[in-house]
Amino acid sequence: MELISSTERNRLIESVAHDAFHLELRDDYSVPLEDGPYEKWLGGVVDDDFMGPWLSMIRQLTQGGQDCSACPCRDRAARPVCPLGA
Template sequence: MELISSAERNQLFEQFAQDAFHLELRDDYSVPDEDGPYASWLRGEPVDNSYMEPWLRMVRRVTGEGKTVRRVRVVTEPHSPYIQWEHATTSINEEAGEAIRWLPRHDVPGDLSLPVDGNDWWLFDGRLLAVGHFDAHGRVLGSELVDAPEVVSECARVRDLLWGLAIPHNEYKP
């Protein structure tokens, strides 16, 4: 399996035409750029969110072009500290133009089989997947690009189902 870096995956945002959708299934992400801000938040200190600016700038640009960037975050309740922090900072993403919804894990249909071995993924225009892979400590290893029609189609079906079940950020009260 060949993996691309997060920077290479982010280049896909320069190429999609209409919709980029992210399914997040983990209760903790060990993203190096977030280590300092997350630690500050845990200590109750002010958080410098400037590390997010390249992402937010890109989201503002593509959503300004009429494209959508959406996420469903499937989360365990009660929330891990990381999910609490993520919820507290989601308004920054939404102000840039992302649409983010939350789905408690216990509300995921019991008969739903999650595609791509239950990994997180980005689906671009219902045609291309970037499947996230992580090490045992939760660090991102990279993304696997998948364009097999049957896999992409199943992910699009799951996207539509979970988007319809998930709760918009401003209505989700942890």
């Protein structure tokens, strides 16, 4: 699987005409930028300032009428299956 940069991801999301669907398949999504906020969250403190640019982009898109759902909805469904049964 070839990973794309966050800039390329944002470009693709911003080009959505009607709706975007996000399906996560990786086992781990750890990134160094989120280590500090995650540690704070474990201690009961919410620190989501690092998400400001992402939330701003999604807010702008949804206010423009695009649907940026992070889960399957209505007639959409996905069930990833490992072909090797592992």
